[in-house]
Amino acid sequence: MRHPIILGGSPYIANVFAKSAKQLFDETGGNSGNLAFQYAIAFHLRDNVKLLPWGTPADLIRKAGDIIVLPLANQLGPHTDLGTASEHLQDINLPVLGIGLGAQAAAQGAQVQLTLGTQRWVKTLADLSPSSGPNLGVRGVFTESIIRQLGHDSAPVVTGCPSNFINTSASLPALLGECFKKKPTNIGVMAGIPFIPKIGQIEHNLSNLVTDCGGAYIVQHGLEMLRLARNEFDLIDPDTLLLAHQYIRPESSLDEFKSWCRRFAYAFYDVRAWMDFVRRFDFVVGTRFHGAMLAIQAGVPAGCITHDSRTQEMCETMGVPHRHYDEINGRITADNLLDLFDFDPERYGETRRTLLQRYLTIYKDADVPFSRDLLAI
Numbered sequence: 001m002r003h004p005i006i007l008g009g010s011p012y013i014a015n016v017f018a019k020s021a022k023q024l025f026d027e028t029g030g031n032s033g034n035l036a037f038q039y040a041i042a043f044h045l046r047d048n049v050k051l052l053p054w055g056t057p058a059d060l061i062r063k064a065g066d067i068i069v070l071p072l073a074n075q076l077g078p079h080t081d082l083g084t085a086s087e088h089l090q091d092i093n094l095p096v097l098g099i100g101l102g103a104q105a106a107a108q109g110a111q112v113q114l115t116l117g118t119q120r121w122v123k124t125l126a127d128l129s130p131s132s133g134p135n136l137g138v139r140g141v142f143t144e145s146i147i148r149q150l151g152h153d154s155a156p157v158v159t160g161c162p163s164n165f166i167n168t169s170a171s172l173p174a175l176l177g178e179c180f181k182k183k184p185t186n187i188g189v190m191a192g193i194p195f196i197p198k199i200g201q202i203e204h205n206l207s208n209l210v211t212d213c214g215g216a217y218i219v220q221h222g223l224e225m226l227r228l229a230r231n232e233f234d235l236i237d238p239d240t241l242l243l244a245h246q247y248i249r250p251e252s253s254l255d256e257f258k259s260w261c262r263r264f265a266y267a268f269y270d271v272r273a274w275m276d277f278v279r280r281f282d283f284v285v286g287t288r289f290h291g292a293m294l295a296i297q298a299g300v301p302a303g304c305i306t307h308d309s310r311t312q313e314m315c316e317t318m319g320v321p322h323r324h325y326d327e328i329n330g331r332i333t334a335d336n337l338l339d340l341f342d343f344d345p346e347r348y349g350e351t352r353r354t355l356l357q358r359y360l361t362i363y364k365d366a367d368v369p370f371s372r373d374l375l376a377i
Helices: 021-027 034-044 058-064 083-092 116-127 141-149 172-179 197-213 223-228 238-248 254-264 271-278 289-297 309-318 345-365 372-376
Strands: 004-007 050-052 067-071 096-101 136-138 156-158 187-190 216-219 265-267 283-286 302-306 322-324
Touching (some): 034 096, 034 289, 096 116, 096 345, 136 345, 197 238, 223 238, 302 309
Parallel strands (some): 004 050, 067 096, 187 283
């Protein structure tokens, strides 16, 4: 059996209480939702794996193990240039598995223009496959098609996100199915960011839902959003603070908005604490996919409001309840949540098992040991 190295961000951040929002923003790669798939992979390989930072010298990486596992996100898009990352992998020269890779576009089917550096990075991943089977677990068929268009037909396989397998209970779908039958009264919201005008009204609506039910407003992305949840108002640029204020609680004064954030806004930097927290809710809703997935893995019904190819692709691939933002008219309330978000436990369970088999095949073909707990799914 090979000895895997997880290369990249660690899901275990030390001394969170002593760090600023900026430090935590940097340590989570700009989005605490990244911790979901990073934790999942570390959990699945926990008995025989080393975790190393991306910048670790090549010779030290080779001494730590003999195959690299990369927890990946939406690296396929015009926003990345991964030429330097490609060179680092070539320098390390170990077999590579990439898990959770996704494309970023306004909508599925849209053209995705990749930089030459990112194209070289994809080629490097494909060339460093440890077997003749796929070595890239991708988020859905849209991402798969982009990799195939680059000429790497044998590299990708659709696995969805590994966070879908954090809860290894076979009874999870049935449990969720029963919970989806009950009208929610205590609701958590997965907050978006104040730079997407097209979903501004929905985000304002969701903040009202938090207020109405005394729930929680859980932030993941955007440095200014993390600062809102950590009482760091003085560190936010005044214009940015005003933008967030108008986006989230425009009917309040600035002082009232700050008080609202102190009362309702939360950010998490440990997946275990995050999932434990959301167990107090009857339903979790919002525009962040990983916030929805962590709720589902905790046995809590969730609905994701999709607004781009990333969220849409992952929800469709894994059977996560979702609605596109332009399908939502009027207020979102406790009374209509179950009408907006359908959940089919049998479909979710069957889909999860299919995706799991593909996910495990990547490890099996590469001779990488994984936790036997996964087989219970």
